[in-house]
Amino acid sequence: MSTSTTIDVRGLSKSFGQVQAVTDLSFTVRPGVVTGFLGPNGAGKTTTLRMLLGLVRPSGGSATFGGRAYRELARPLATVGMALEASSFHPGRSARHHLSVYGTAAGIAKNRVDEVLGQVGLGDFADRRVGGYSLGMRQRLGLAFALLGDPGVLVLDEPVNGLDPEGIKWIRSFLRQLAGEGRTVLVSSHLLSEVQQSVDQVVIISRGELVYDGGLAALDGGTRILVDSPDRAGLESALRSAGADVLALEDGLAVTGSSAADVGAMALTAGIPLSRLTPEHTGLEKAFLDLVGEGGRP
Ligand SMILES: Nc1ncnc2c1ncn2[C@@H]1O[C@H](COP(=O)(O)OP(=O)(O)OP(=O)(O)O)[C@@H](O)[C@H]1O
Numbered sequence: 001m002s003t004s005t006t007i008d009v010r011g012l013s014k015s016f017g018q019v020q021a022v023t024d025l026s027f028t029v030r031p032g033v034v035t036g037f038l039g040p041n042g043a044g045k046t047t048t049l050r051m052l053l054g055l056v057r058p059s060g061g062s063a064t065f066g067g068r069a070y071r072e073l074a075r076p077l078a079t080v081g082m083a084l085e086a087s088s089f090h091p092g093r094s095a096r097h098h099l100s101v102y103g104t105a106a107g108i109a110k111n112r113v114d115e116v117l118g119q120v121g122l123g124d125f126a127d128r129r130v131g132g133y134s135l136g137m138r139q140r141l142g143l144a145f146a147l148l149g150d151p152g153v154l155v156l157d158e159p160v161n162g163l164d165p166e167g168i169k170w171i172r173s174f175l176r177q178l179a180g181e182g183r184t185v186l187v188s189s190h191l192l193s194e195v196q197q198s199v200d201q202v203v204i205i206s207r208g209e210l211v212y213d214g215g216l217a218a219l220d221g222g223t224r225i226l227v228d229s230p231d232r233a234g235l236e237s238a239l240r241s242a243g244a245d246v247l248a249l250e251d252g253l254a255v256t257g258s259s260a261a262d263v264g265a266m267a268l269t270a271g272i273p274l275s276r277l278t279p280e281h282t283g284l285e286k287a288f289l290d291l292v293g294e295g296g297r298p
Pocket residue numbers: 016019020021039040041042043044045046047048190297
């Protein structure tokens with residue numbers, strides 16, 4: 001396995017005619033941790049992953065693996081493993097047949113096919129037609145394909161989709177194990193709750209733009225103070241001038257890092273009446289929804 005390969009996305013953009021799918025996206029995915037790539041449906045995740053893998057030509061910017069674009073990699077399957085769509089396997093062929101064809105073409109040792117099928121729990125189903133597989137089994141086959149070349153980087157599009165609770169539990173520990181071996185693991189999902197127990201870092205996009213890049217734990221805002229005033233704009237500017245960390249919501253303001261008493265005192269000092277002053281514990285999911293808003297597209 002080639003380890004310590006970083007994924008670098010710099011200024012990546014893509015428009016399809018009038019639709020600006022991805023806008024000036026920059027982030028880095030590091031080895032040794034699982035990174036979640038999150039955003040609502042239509043936010044631009046698949047387009048970004050397809051640009052990473054050279055399947056869609058960017059309108060601008062670049063995506064590289066250890067400094068090289070996917071197309072420039074000398075041994076792509078041994079560098080980057082990808083699972084993009086669970087349904088893209090020919091239904092009439094077996095899992096073993098599929099992986100053998102790809103493996104032979106890439107010069108990968110024959111015994112590797114059984115090894116990866118065993119790793120993803122498909123050992124007993126290797127000779128069955130893929131057409132008879134459940135969605136969860138096709139997801140596992142996609143993962144086996146991604147692992148075929150023993151790559152240092154894994155790019156997985158919605159790998160949890162279609163798995164039953166047992167499968168979800170399995171993939172969580174499997175992804176962590178792969179990262180623990182020093183691999184760079186990027187996993188997309190439109191639901192934070194689906195991946196929050198598997199990921200350490202998160203990159204969140206909304207309407208094709210980056211809205212958060214950092215640790216999952218830091219995203220959990222802890223307790224924040226919801227505050228509002230008939231003069232909301234005046235309150236916002238007073239709180240900011242007093243050094244508060246303010247986020248404008250649809251129905252008021254949210255202040256993090258200050259107590260309710262502090263926020264009340266700041267408003268009083270500025271002579272601004274309050275119509276609301278409520279502490280609220282923000283879970284991860286809430287923080288995520290605040291960030292992405294209605295950030296998908298129908
Ligand atoms: N080939 C294409 N031609 C035109 N528009 C496209 C094309 N591919 C994607 N889009 C548009 O780009 C935007 C981003 O789509 P994308 O599939 O990347 O989002 P996503 O975050 O992966 O969503 P989902 O979670 O539903 O897969 C959407 O508005 C989509 O309709």
